[in-house]
Amino acid sequence: xxxxxxxxxxxxxxxxxxxxxxxxxxxxxxxxxxxxxxxxxxxxxxxxxxxxxxxxxxxxxxxxxxxxxxxxxxxxxxxxxxxxxxxxxxxxxxxxxxxxxxxxxxxxxxxxxxxxxxxxxxxxxxxxxxxxxxxxxxxxxxxxxxxxxxxxxxxxxxxxxxxxxxxxxxxxxxxxxxxxxxxxxxxxxxxxxxxxxxxxxxxxxxxxxxxxxxxxxxxxxxxxxxxxxxxxxxxxxxxxxxxxxxxxxxxxxxxxxxxxxxxxxxxxxxxxxxxxxxxxxxxxxxxxxxxxxxxxxxxxxxxxxxxxxxxxxxxxxxxxxxxxxxxxxxx
Numbered sequence: 001x002x003x004x005x006x007x008x009x010x011x012x013x014x015x016x017x018x019x020x021x022x023x024x025x026x027x028x029x030x031x032x033x034x035x036x037x038x039x040x041x042x043x044x045x046x047x048x049x050x051x052x053x054x055x056x057x058x059x060x061x062x063x064x065x066x067x068x069x070x071x072x073x074x075x076x077x078x079x080x081x082x083x084x085x086x087x088x089x090x091x092x093x094x095x096x097x098x099x100x101x102x103x104x105x106x107x108x109x110x111x112x113x114x115x116x117x118x119x120x121x122x123x124x125x126x127x128x129x130x131x132x133x134x135x136x137x138x139x140x141x142x143x144x145x146x147x148x149x150x151x152x153x154x155x156x157x158x159x160x161x162x163x164x165x166x167x168x169x170x171x172x173x174x175x176x177x178x179x180x181x182x183x184x185x186x187x188x189x190x191x192x193x194x195x196x197x198x199x200x201x202x203x204x205x206x207x208x209x210x211x212x213x214x215x216x217x218x219x220x221x222x223x224x225x226x227x228x229x230x231x232x233x234x235x236x237x238x239x240x241x242x243x244x245x246x247x248x249x250x251x252x253x254x255x256x257x258x259x260x261x262x263x264x265x266x267x268x269x270x271x272x273x274x275x276x277x278x279x280x281x282x283x284x285x286x287x288x289x290x291x292x293x294x295x296x297x298x299x300x301x302x303x304x305x306x307x308x309x310x311x312x313x314x315x316x317x318x319x320x321x322x323x324x325x326x327x328x329x330x331x
Contacts, residue, residue, distance in 0.1 A: 034061060034081045034082060034083050034084055035081070035082055035084055035088070035117075035118065035119030035120075036064065036079055036080065036081050036082075036119055036120065037079075037080045037082060037088060037094075037117065037119065037120070037121055037122070037123050038077060038078065038079055038080065038120070038121070038122050038123065039077075039078050039080060039094040039106075039122065039123045039124070039125035040069070040072070040075050040076065040077050040078070040122070040125055041075065041076050041078060041096060041125050041127055042075060042076070042127065043076065043127065044066055044076035044078060044096070045104070046096075046098060046103065046104030047063060047066055047076075047078065047096065047104050047106070048063070048066065049062075049063055049064060049065065049066060050062055050063060051063040051104060051105060051106060052105050052106070053080055053081075053082060053094075053105070053106045053107075053108055054105055054106070054107055054108065055086065055107075055108045055109075055110070060082055060083050060086050060108065061080055061081050061082035061083055061086075061108075062080075062081055063078055063079065063080060063081075063106065064079045064080070064081045065077075065078070065079035066078055066079075067079075078094075078106075078125075080094060080106065080108075080123070082108070086108075086110075087110065087113070087116055088108075088110065088113075088116070088117045088121075088123070089110065089111075089113020089114070089115055089116045089117055090113050090114060090115045090117070091110070091111030091112055091113040091114070091124075092108065092109065092110050092111060092113065092117075092123050092124065093108070093109045093111065093123065093124045093125075093126055094106050094107075094108055094123045094124065094125055094126070095107045095108075095109065095125075095126040095127070095128050096125075096126070096127050096128060097128045098128070107128075
C-alpha cells in the first residue's frame, strides 16, 4: 500500500473522529437510532445542547441544537432528540420548565394523538413560567420601591437629625449606666428580698402540707356523709313537712269557712261589740265603786234597820248614762 493511500485513509479516519467528537460534545450520538423533532420558542434562556428532555420525570432524550431565527422575529428553533420507542404524535407538547436554582429542562407531554410522527416534525411548544421568574418579576418593583424609600430616608437624616439620634443614644446609654449603679447600690436590699422570697417559699411548702391534710379530712368527711343514713332522715323530714302542710291547709279552710267558729271570731263584729260593751260596763262599775264604796259595802255597828238608797249607774253602748235610785233593806 502506497503512502498516499495510507495518508488518505488516516485523513478520512481523523475527519470521522472529528465529526463524531463534535457531535458527541454537542450531545448528539451519530450512531443512535433516536428521532429528532423540533419546537420553536420565543426565548430559550437556560437551554443548551444536551439539556435533558423528560417524560413524567424520566429522561427520554436531549436537546441537540439551539438556533436563532432572525427571519422569524428572532424566535429560537430547538432540536429535540427523543428515543425511538416514545410514541410522539400531533398532540405532543414540549414545555420548557425551570427549577428554583435556575436550571431548565424540557418536559414532554404525549396526550392522545390521532397521528404519530416519525421524525422531523414540529411539536407544540409552551414556555412555562417558573417560580424564579415570578419571584424576579415581583421582587424587582419591590426592590426599586425599597431603594427609593431608603434614598428618601437618607435625605431626611440631615445633620440635625443625626445629632438628635446621637443624643438619644447617649441618653439611653446614661440611663443604662444609672440603672446599673442603682442595682449596685441596692444590692443588699435585693439580697434581703431574695431571702424573704426563699422564706415565703418555705412557708408555702409548709402550708401546702397542711392543705393536703385538710383535703384528706374533707375526703374523709365526704365519705362519712356518703355512708350516713341520709335517705331515711330525708324521708322522715318529707313526711313531717307533708303533715304540716295538711294541718296548715285545714287551718286555712277553717279560717275561710263562713260558718266556722274561727271565721266568726275573726270576721263577726257582734262579738267585738259585746266584748266592748262588757268592758265599758265593768269600767263604769269599777269607777263607781271607787267613787262611792259605801253603796256596795255596808258596816253597821249597832245593827240598825234603816233602809238605805242605792244609786245604780248604767252606761249604754251609745255612751248614754242612766242612773236609778233603789232602796236596800238592811238585815
